[in-house]
Amino acid sequence: MKLITRDTDYAIRALCFIAQSKNDKVSARELVKTLRVPKAFLRKILQILNKKGVLKSYKGQGGGFNLAIPATRIFLLDLMKIFQGPLELNQCTFKRVVCRDVKFCLVKKKIDNIQRLVMQELHNISIAALVEKGG
Amino acid sequence: MKLITRDTDYAIRALCFIAQSKNDKVSARELVKTLRVPKAFLRKILQILNKKGVLKSYKGQGGGFNLAIPATRIFLLDLMKIFQGPLELNQCTFKRVVCRDVKFCLVKKKIDNIQRLVMQELHNISIAALVEKGG
DNA sequence: GACAAATGATACTAATATGGTATCTTTATA
DNA sequence: TATAAAGATACCATATTAGTATCATTTGTC
Numbered sequence: 453m454k455l456i457t458r459d460t461d462y463a464i465r466a467l468c469f470i471a472q473s474k475n476d477k478v479s480a481r482e483l484v485k486t487l488r489v490p491k492a493f494l495r496k497i498l499q500i501l502n503k504k505g506v507l508k509s510y511k512g513q514g515g516g517f518n519l520a521i522p523a524t525r526i527f528l529l530d531l532m533k534i535f536q537g538p539l540e541l542n543q544c545t546f547k548r549v550v551c552r553d554v555k556f557c558l559v560k561k562k563i564d565n566i567q568r569l570v571m572q573e574l575h576n577i578s579i580a581a582l583v584e585k586g587g
Numbered sequence: 588m589k590l591i592t593r594d595t596d597y598a599i600r601a602l603c604f605i606a607q608s609k610n611d612k613v614s615a616r617e618l619v620k621t622l623r624v625p626k627a628f629l630r631k632i633l634q635i636l637n638k639k640g641v642l643k644s645y646k647g648q649g650g651g652f653n654l655a656i657p658a659t660r661i662f663l664l665d666l667m668k669i670f671q672g673p674l675e676l677n678q679c680t681f682k683r684v685v686c687r688d689v690k691f692c693l694v695k696k697k698i699d700n701i702q703r704l705v706m707q708e709l710h711n712i713s714i715a716a717l718v719e720k721g722g
Numbered sequence: 723g724a725c726a727a728a729t730g731a732t733a734c735t736a737a738t739a740t741g742g743t744a745t746c747t748t749t750a751t752a
Numbered sequence: 753t754a755t756a757a758a759g760a761t762a763c764c765a766t767a768t769t770a771g772t773a774t775c776a777t778t779t780g781t782c
Contacts, residue, residue, distance in 0.1 A: 481756090493742055495758075499758075512750025513754095536588040565708070566708045569704060573697075634729075637729085644728095644729060646728060650779075725780105725781085726781085736772095738770090
């Protein structure tokens with residue numbers, strides 16, 4: 453049971469690297485060299501991050517990527533949403549069945565609480581926080 | 588992104604029903620009637636719960652299942668472990684790469700904290716708690 | 723003892739998600 | 753104008769999830 457999939461993971465690594473870089477742009481080739489991740493796969497991920505407004509891309513020779521928004525405002529939760537869809541711990545298939553009172557499903561309520569907790573925590577972790585202390 | 592899979596979900600429902608039942612045994616047929624879940628699939632789940640010591644089974648005509656341990660001691664976390672394996676939110680593929688200091692990976696540390704939190708919460712939800720208030 | 727109704731064991735299948743590849747197009751710049 | 757970059761898109765392999773199907777075994781009842 454995983455909470456973070458490979459693509460989210462790679463995205464985090466790439467963003468950390470880009471955030472730390474002294475250069476104004478970082479190309480996929482550079483990232484692949486350092487991160488040791490399959491190039492075609494990483495390129496797809498970078499393209500998605502670009503479309504979602506997390507990265508800004510520059511085409512042509514000497515092109516590459518840089519952050520479209522400050523590293524302090526890129527959160528794990530955002531990345532997970534992008535690559536893994538919305539966090540829905542369960543979709544309450546319990547309706548009409550276990551719950552005697554449809555309006556009050558304790559299972560859902562309890563799981564929703566956990567979900568809220570997780571989301572809060574994930575929303576507190578930014579790319580900036582990950583790179584600042586050698587993380 | 589789901590935390591609870593279908594089989595865990597069905598297991599919870601079945602256990603809630605069995606916990607609430609006045610009879611000393613509940614058969615798969617009864618469960619299917621009430622829970623509206625595919626019979627063959629549910630039977631497989633019940634067999635697993637039996638093997639794992641959560642349910643006790645009775646073969647032959649008039650047979651069925653009942654709880655092998657009190658509902659107060661069956662927790663969501665246990666069921667998730669049985670059907671979804673151990674909760675490992677990430678397996679830290681960051682080693683040597685993003686982390687400059689292998690011994691101190693902030694990503695892992697932060698995610699581990701979240702994991703601890705989730706496990707604590709899941710360990711607080713028992714089948715008994717789910718049925719007691721009409722959940 | 724035969725039958726029916728239950729679980730046990732086990733193998734198979736279908737659908738979906740995950741983790742990639744491969745290829746061709748477009749753009750910028752030296 | 754060649755080259756090195758990203759954009760777009762289609763494809764593929766594997767694993768996981770969800771579910772089926774079948775036969776064997778057990779046990780209560782007539």
